[in-house]
Amino acid sequence: MSAFDDLLESNRAFSETFALGGFDGIAHAGVAIVTCMDSRIDPLAMVGLKAGDAKIFRNPGGRVTPQALEALVMGVHLLNVQRILVVPHTRCAVASNSEEELRARVAESAGVDAAWQTFHVVRDQQASLAEDVHKVQSHPLIPATVEVGGFIYDVDSGLLEPFV
Ligand SMILES: [Zn+2]
Numbered sequence: 751m752s753a754f755d756d757l758l759e760s761n762r763a764f765s766e767t768f769a770l771g772g773f774d775g776i777a778h779a780g781v782a783i784v785t786c787m788d789s790r791i792d793p794l795a796m797v798g799l800k801a802g803d804a805k806i807f808r809n810p811g812g813r814v815t816p817q818a819l820e821a822l823v824m825g826v827h828l829l830n831v832q833r834i835l836v837v838p839h840t841r842c843a844v845a846s847n848s849e850e851e852l853r854a855r856v857a858e859s860a861g862v863d864a865a866w867q868t869f870h871v872v873r874d875q876q877a878s879l880a881e882d883v884h885k886v887q888s889h890p891l892i893p894a895t896v897e898v899g900g901f902i903y904d905v906d907s908g909l910l911e912p913f914v
Contacts, residue, residue: 770802779803780832782825784882786812786839790905793837797910805831811844811872812837814882823891832896836882837910838875839903845872875902879913 752758781804783793793806805825807818814822814836825831838845843852849871857864872878883900886892901910 773802776830777803777805777825778830780830781805781835782807782822782831782833783835783837784808784812784814784818784822785835785837785903786810786842786844788839788842788905791837791839791903796903796908797835805829810869811842811878812839813844813870813872813878814885815870819885819889822886823889826892826896834886834892834896834898835910836879836886836898836900837903838872838879839905841905842872842875844869845875845878847871876913 779799781797781799783797783804784807785791785793787808787810793808794800794804797804805821807821809815809818822831822834825834847855849869852869852871853864853867856867879900879902883898886898887894892898900913902913903910
């Protein structure tokens, strides 16, 4: 028995009907999505895509971090990405807690001091989104021919609200 047995069993069933073997790994729909790690978000399904269609980069808050930019540059030049969506969401923990609040909650759970841990909280979600879209648009290795859009995903309605 391992902690992963149930998941590995599901994986064997998944493999039985697996159809992506030998797939080239490009984004077939030409799409990349930067979004939050939040479990309420299904980034492919929310825009009608499926496995193989898009590059997905996720982190707390759906922020355009240096690592997100690395992924987007690779996506654009090597993996067929032509449209980029930056998608933070409503009721995001990263945008609704202060750094101190998150540290306090984690410290309480961990039972040890968490004051040294950064969480990169978002104070103003719309301002951060505008800044993140600008980071992508102004990146020297992302050409102007690539469409970049900012959207806020509503985790209660499933709708994407165009923002930038
Ligand atoms: Zn979130």
